[in-house]
Amino acid sequence: MTVQDQTPSKQEFSAPLAGTPMAREQAVKFLGLIIFAVLAWILITIFIWLGRRNLWAVSHITGYVLFVVVLGLVFLKARKRLLVLPLGPVRDWLLLHYVLGALSLPLYFQHTGTFWPQGRYEQFIALFFYAASVSAIVGIIFQRVYPRRLIDLGSQVIYERIPTELANLREEAEALVLQAVRETSSDTVGRYYAESFQWFFQKPRFVLSHLLGTGRSLGWIQMRVKVLDRFLNQTEREYMHKLEAIAIRKNGLDAHYAMQGALKLWLFVHVPSAILLVLLACWHLIVVNIYS
Numbered sequence: 001m002t003v004q005d006q007t008p009s010k011q012e013f014s015a016p017l018a019g020t021p022m023a024r025e026q027a028v029k030f031l032g033l034i035i036f037a038v039l040a041w042i043l044i045t046i047f048i049w050l051g052r053r054n055l056w057a058v059s060h061i062t063g064y065v066l067f068v069v070v071l072g073l074v075f076l077k078a079r080k081r082l083l084v085l086p087l088g089p090v091r092d093w094l095l096l097h098y099v100l101g102a103l104s105l106p107l108y109f110q111h112t113g114t115f116w117p118q119g120r121y122e123q124f125i126a127l128f129f130y131a132a133s134v135s136a137i138v139g140i141i142f143q144r145v146y147p148r149r150l151i152d153l154g155s156q157v158i159y160e161r162i163p164t165e166l167a168n169l170r171e172e173a174e175a176l177v178l179q180a181v182r183e184t185s186s187d188t189v190g191r192y193y194a195e196s197f198q199w200f201f202q203k204p205r206f207v208l209s210h211l212l213g214t215g216r217s218l219g220w221i222q223m224r225v226k227v228l229d230r231f232l233n234q235t236e237r238e239y240m241h242k243l244e245a246i247a248i249r250k251n252g253l254d255a256h257y258a259m260q261g262a263l264k265l266w267l268f269v270h271v272p273s274a275i276l277l278v279l280l281a282c283w284h285l286i287v288v289n290i291y292s
Helices: 021-053 058-080 090-112 120-152 159-184 188-202 207-212 216-229 234-291
Strands: none
Touching (some): 021 058, 058 090, 188 234, 207 234
16 A cells, blocks of 8 residues: 655644643634624624514524625635635634534524425525535534544555555455465465455445444454464465455555545535525525515
8 A cells, every 4th residue: 555654743634632732722712702602692682682572674684694604604715715815824714614603503593483494495595504504513523533533544545546555455465365375275265255355355345334433344354364264274374364464454445435535525515505505595685685
C-alpha cells in the first residue's frame, strides 16, 4: 500500500487537542457565541410574544430573522473561498456556523408553528431544511470522530487511489496463495482462500463496522486464520500468517475507504440541500411580499 512518509498531526484535521491553549481559546469563543445566540433567541421570543399580543405580523418577523440566519450559514462557504481577506480565522467562522445552525432550529418552528406544513411548496422548504439540518449534525459527528481515527491507523492513503491499492493487495494475496500451493504440494490454503478470503479481497468490506468502530472486521480475519491453523503444517502455517498480514493491510484500506467516503458523502447531501433551501426561501420571500 502506498503511504506517505509523514503523518500530519491531529490538529490539522480535527478540533484542537483538549487542554491546549488553542482548545481553551476555542472553548471560550464557543461559549460566548452560545450565550449570544441564547440571548438573541430569548429577545426574539419576547418580541414574538409582544407581537402576538398586539396583532403584529409575527410570521413576517420570524421569517425575515430566519432568512438572515440561513444566509449567514451559507456565507461560511463563501468565507472559505476568501482566505486572502482579513475576515478572521476560518475556525472561528466554523464555530459561528455551528451556533447559527442550532439557532435556526427553534426559529424555524417558531416561524412555521408545525413540524410538517400543509402546502406543497412549504413542504419542499421543510424537506430541504431538515435535510440540511440532519446532514449538518451527522457531518459534525463525522468531523469530530473520523479524522482522529484515520490518523490512529498509522498511515495515509489518497481516497481516489484506494481501488488501485485494493487491486494490488488482491493480486499480492492471490500470488501468495499460488506460491503456497506449489511449494507445499497441497491445495489446503488455496481452497480455504477461495472459500473465505477471496470474498474479502474482492472489494471494501465491513463498511458499517469501520464507520461504527466495532473492530468486527479484524476479528473476522483473525477467526478465519485461527480456525484453519490447527490443520496446517509448519510451511502452510507460515503462508497463512503472511496472508493474514495482507488481509490486515487490506482491512486498513477498507477503514480509509469507509471513513474518508463518509467525510465526503455527507457534504453531497448538506451543500445541495442548503443551496436549494436558500433558493426556495428567496422565492418564498418574494411571493409573500407580493401577495401580502
